[in-house]
Amino acid sequence: MASFQAQLEESADRVTVALDALLARADGPEARLASAMRYAALGPGKRIRPFLTLAAGRMLGADERGLLRAGCAIECIHAYSLIHDDLPAMDNDDVRRGRPTVHIAYDEATAILAGDALQSAAFEIMAGADTHPHPSVRLALVEGLAKASGARGMAGGQMIDMLSPTREGDDIGVLTRLHRMKTGALISFSVEAGAALAEASSDARHALEGYAHDLGLIYQIVDDLLDAEGLPSIAGKAVNKDARQGKTTFVTILGVDGARERARHLAAQAKEYLALFGSSANILKSCVDFVLERRS
Amino acid sequence: MASFQAQLEESADRVTVALDALLARADGPEARLASAMRYAALGPGKRIRPFLTLAAGRMLGADERGLLRAGCAIECIHAYSLIHDDLPAMDNDDVRRGRPTVHIAYDEATAILAGDALQSAAFEIMAGADTHPHPSVRLALVEGLAKASGARGMAGGQMIDMLSPTREGDDIGVLTRLHRMKTGALISFSVEAGAALAEASSDARHALEGYAHDLGLIYQIVDDLLDAEGLPSIAGKAVNKDARQGKTTFVTILGVDGARERARHLAAQAKEYLALFGSSANILKSCVDFVLERRS
Numbered sequence: 001m002a003s004f005q006a007q008l009e010e011s012a013d014r015v016t017v018a019l020d021a022l023l024a025r026a027d028g029p030e031a032r033l034a035s036a037m038r039y040a041a042l043g044p045g046k047r048i049r050p051f052l053t054l055a056a057g058r059m060l061g062a063d064e065r066g067l068l069r070a071g072c073a074i075e076c077i078h079a080y081s082l083i084h085d086d087l088p089a090m091d092n093d094d095v096r097r098g099r100p101t102v103h104i105a106y107d108e109a110t111a112i113l114a115g116d117a118l119q120s121a122a123f124e125i126m127a128g129a130d131t132h133p134h135p136s137v138r139l140a141l142v143e144g145l146a147k148a149s150g151a152r153g154m155a156g157g158q159m160i161d162m163l164s165p166t167r168e169g170d171d172i173g174v175l176t177r178l179h180r181m182k183t184g185a186l187i188s189f190s191v192e193a194g195a196a197l198a199e200a201s202s203d204a205r206h207a208l209e210g211y212a213h214d215l216g217l218i219y220q221i222v223d224d225l226l227d228a229e230g231l232p233s234i235a236g237k238a239v240n241k242d243a244r245q246g247k248t249t250f251v252t253i254l255g256v257d258g259a260r261e262r263a264r265h266l267a268a269q270a271k272e273y274l275a276l277f278g279s280s281a282n283i284l285k286s287c288v289d290f291v292l293e294r295r296s
Numbered sequence: 297m298a299s300f301q302a303q304l305e306e307s308a309d310r311v312t313v314a315l316d317a318l319l320a321r322a323d324g325p326e327a328r329l330a331s332a333m334r335y336a337a338l339g340p341g342k343r344i345r346p347f348l349t350l351a352a353g354r355m356l357g358a359d360e361r362g363l364l365r366a367g368c369a370i371e372c373i374h375a376y377s378l379i380h381d382d383l384p385a386m387d388n389d390d391v392r393r394g395r396p397t398v399h400i401a402y403d404e405a406t407a408i409l410a411g412d413a414l415q416s417a418a419f420e421i422m423a424g425a426d427t428h429p430h431p432s433v434r435l436a437l438v439e440g441l442a443k444a445s446g447a448r449g450m451a452g453g454q455m456i457d458m459l460s461p462t463r464e465g466d467d468i469g470v471l472t473r474l475h476r477m478k479t480g481a482l483i484s485f486s487v488e489a490g491a492a493l494a495e496a497s498s499d500a501r502h503a504l505e506g507y508a509h510d511l512g513l514i515y516q517i518v519d520d521l522l523d524a525e526g527l528p529s530i531a532g533k534a535v536n537k538d539a540r541q542g543k544t545t546f547v548t549i550l551g552v553d554g555a556r557e558r559a560r561h562l563a564a565q566a567k568e569y570l571a572l573f574g575s576s577a578n579i580l581k582s583c584v585d586f587v588l589e590r591r592s
Contacts, residue, residue, distance in 0.1 A: 026447070030477075033447050033455040084412060089404035108385035109458045112408065113451050116380060116415065120446030123419045127438040135431035142423040142438050150416030151322070151329050155409050159329040162405045181326075 004286040011054050012047040019072050022125055036106045036114035037121070041079040044097045048291075049074045049190040052215075055283045056194030056208055063197065066132045070141060070193045073126035077149050077186060080118035083111050085158060119149070132197055141193055148189035157182025172253055176217065184216030191215075207276045211284065214270035218291050221263040224249035226295070228256060267292045300582040307350050308343040315368050318421055332402045332410035333417070337375040340393045344587075345370045345486040348511075351579045352490030352504055359493065362428045366437060366489045369422035373445050374482060376414035379407050381454060415445070428493055437489055444485035453478025468549055472513065480512030487511075503572045507580065510566035514587050517559040520545035522591070524552060563588045 002010070019041050026034035050071025057067040086093040086101040087108065094104050103111035125131070126145055131138050147153055160178045191212035195205045228251045250259045267288045274281035298306070315337050322330035346367025353363040382389040382397040383404065390400050399407035421427070422441055427434050443449055456474045487508035491501045524547045546555045563584045570577035 026452075029456040029459055030447065030452040032459060033452055037447065080412075084408055087408060089408060110455065112380055112383060112385060113455050113458070116376075116411070116445075117447040117451035119412065119415050120442045120449075120451065124439055124442035124446060127435050127442065135435045138435055139423050139431045139438075142435075143420055146416045146420035146423065149412075150420060151326065151333065151413040153416075155413035155416065156322075156326040156329055159406065159409050160325040162409070163325055163328060 004290055007283065008046065008051055011051045014068060015047045015050045015071055015075060016042055018068050019075060022072055023121060032110060033113055033117060036102055036110045037118050039105060040083050040102050040114060041076055041118060043099060047075060049078055049186060052190040053194045055287065056191045057197050059277060059280050059284065060195060060198030060200045060204060062194060065130060066197050067194060069125060069128065069131045070197060073122045073145060074186065074190050074193065076118045076122035076125065077145065080115040081154055083115040087111060090162065137196060137199065140196055144189050144192060148185040153181055153185035175248060175250065175253060179217065179220040183220055184213065187216040187219060188212040203276065207273045210273040211270050214266045215288060215291060218263045218266045218288065221250045221259050222291060222294060224251045225256065225259055263292055300586055303579065304342065304347055307347045310364060311343045311346045311367055311371060312338055314364050315371060318368055319417060328406060329409055329413060332398055332406045333414050335401060336379050336398050336410060337372060337414060339395060343371060345374055345482060348486040349490045351583065352487045353493050355573060355576050355580065356491060356494030356496045356500060358490060361426060362493050363490060365421060365424065365427045366493060369418045369441060370482065370486050370489065372414045372418035372421065373441065376411040377450055379411040383407060386458065433492060433495065436492055440485050440488060444481040449477055449481035471544060471546065471549060475513065475516040479516055480509065483512040483515060484508040499572065503569045506569040507566050510562045511584060511587060514559050514562045517546045517555050518587060518590060520547045521552065521555055559588055
């Protein structure tokens with residue numbers, strides 16, 4: 001079996017090629033919008049969310065083409081959220097994955113519109129006939145994607161994060177809930193989409209739900225650890241930002257060692273959820289280690 | 297029969313009540329996001345798009361509840377587009393319908409997120425089981441809404457509009473195409489959604505497509521006329537902005553009289569498309585006159 005890293009890269013390449021076909025170039029004056037959308041969605045990235053859709057769906061026997069398409073829809077939502085989160089009125093970041101952010105490479109108006117149009121594209125892609133032959137499955141995916149990205153999911157989490165970056169009274173429960181919404185909801189939905197496309201049993205779905213929940217939290221804890229100790233050349237973005245902004249993170253609450261310990265504990269728990277699937281879940285298990293040990 | 301104005305107001309009230317139920321209030325730190333979404337979507341407005349969905353759908357025998365729900369989804373897209381268009385990096389408007397715009401009443405980050413979350417809400421509402429019993433009909437509506445709001449529709453039109461407000465070389469064809477995307481696509485889809493929910497014949501759909509196309513253009517020409525000659529207290533927003541910005545409009549190309557003449561011509565043509573439906577289309581005919589003669 002190819003190494004996890006090789007499988008992740010193979011999946012990322014396939015997603016990029018598929019997105020390249022789905023996000024058409026444009027002629028005429030609107031070409032700038034299409035260009036900014038492609039800059040954001042096709043640029044470097046691990047494509048971890050579509051990878052989860054592909055891995056969970058393959059494990060459960062879903063059709064490859066539909067998995068790839070659903071993964072592309074999810075990646076469009078992720079790409080739009082990064083564009084908007086980087087805006088001056090939000091996190092005000094100039095660099096993302098080692099490149100100028102969209103509002104720097106283009107301008108602020110183009111960045112706002114490119115994010116908006118990527119969100120529309122996500123739903124158009126998910127609703128399309130190639131995602132799954134049964135309309136009811138596609139509809140469930142559209143609804144799930146809307147919930148994961150909306151006010152009770154990603155956008156709601158980002159709102160909480162913007163409101164009070166210092167949050168002195170915050171405890172681990174408040175912080176967990178924030179990240180469960182801000183990043184966890186879309187990561188969970190990525191796994192769920194694979195299961196939905198395979199029309200998996202509710203037992204399988206519940207197990208994957210537990211797995212995805214823990215994986216999302218590990219992802220965020222490691223993000224906080226990387227920010228606290230990382231080098232910009234490794235992380236590909238500004239680091240030590242949280243501390244400079246006096247922001248509450250898993251590291252400020254638990255300390256570096258405590259946060260590492262928490263992530264390791266969650267990793268063990270995430271793998272336990274996969275017992276149901278035996279060795280067919282090895283790739284999802286490897287993904288836990290990858291997220292835990294990632295350096296960018 | 298009640299006057300057109302009374303019917304429009306009755307429909308607007310029903311849409312506002314339905315939106316109030318669909319856009320839930322929230323507790324906790326994300327309450328601010330829900331509040332901004334509700335401020336934008338439930339504030340004063342003609343709700344002309346949902347009115348078109350209701351009117352076209354009722355004419356063709358669609359179920360009332362589904363029409364109202366689809367109309368609410370469309371109004372969420374419209375509300376999100378107004379929030380983002382008003383942002384400082386876009387049209388930089390402080391007043392909308394006589395009230396502070398969302399980034400003034402709240403702040404810029406909240407406005408960006410409220411627009412984003414309203415777009416997600418639109419798709420969640422449209423995909424929901426209450427829209428239509430057949431999943432394939434709901435899916436077609438989701439796809440249509442995504443196309444109307446995305447890069448080849450509303451967002452693409454706004455991009456063109458932002459790029460070069462003066463556009464010296466513009467002719468009427470370029471301007472028509474811009475507005476066909478920026479405002480026409482969603483107006484057309486509003487009518488189309490009513491026909492789709494009624495599972496109307498393709499003859500009926502084509503007739504309504506022609507009607508909606510012309511209605512959208514009339515709407516924009518009248519917008520340009522109101523901006524050129526309106527008073528802020530009537531229009532409920534900043535006026536004479538186009539001229540101050542040296543912007544190309546139907547009025548700068550055709551003159552006030554020429555633009556009025558063009559709108560009247562389109563109005564006659566829009567009504568001709570409705571001949572197929574006989575007197576059952578009276579309300580859609582009245583809507584043409586309303587859009588033509590509106591003062592705000």
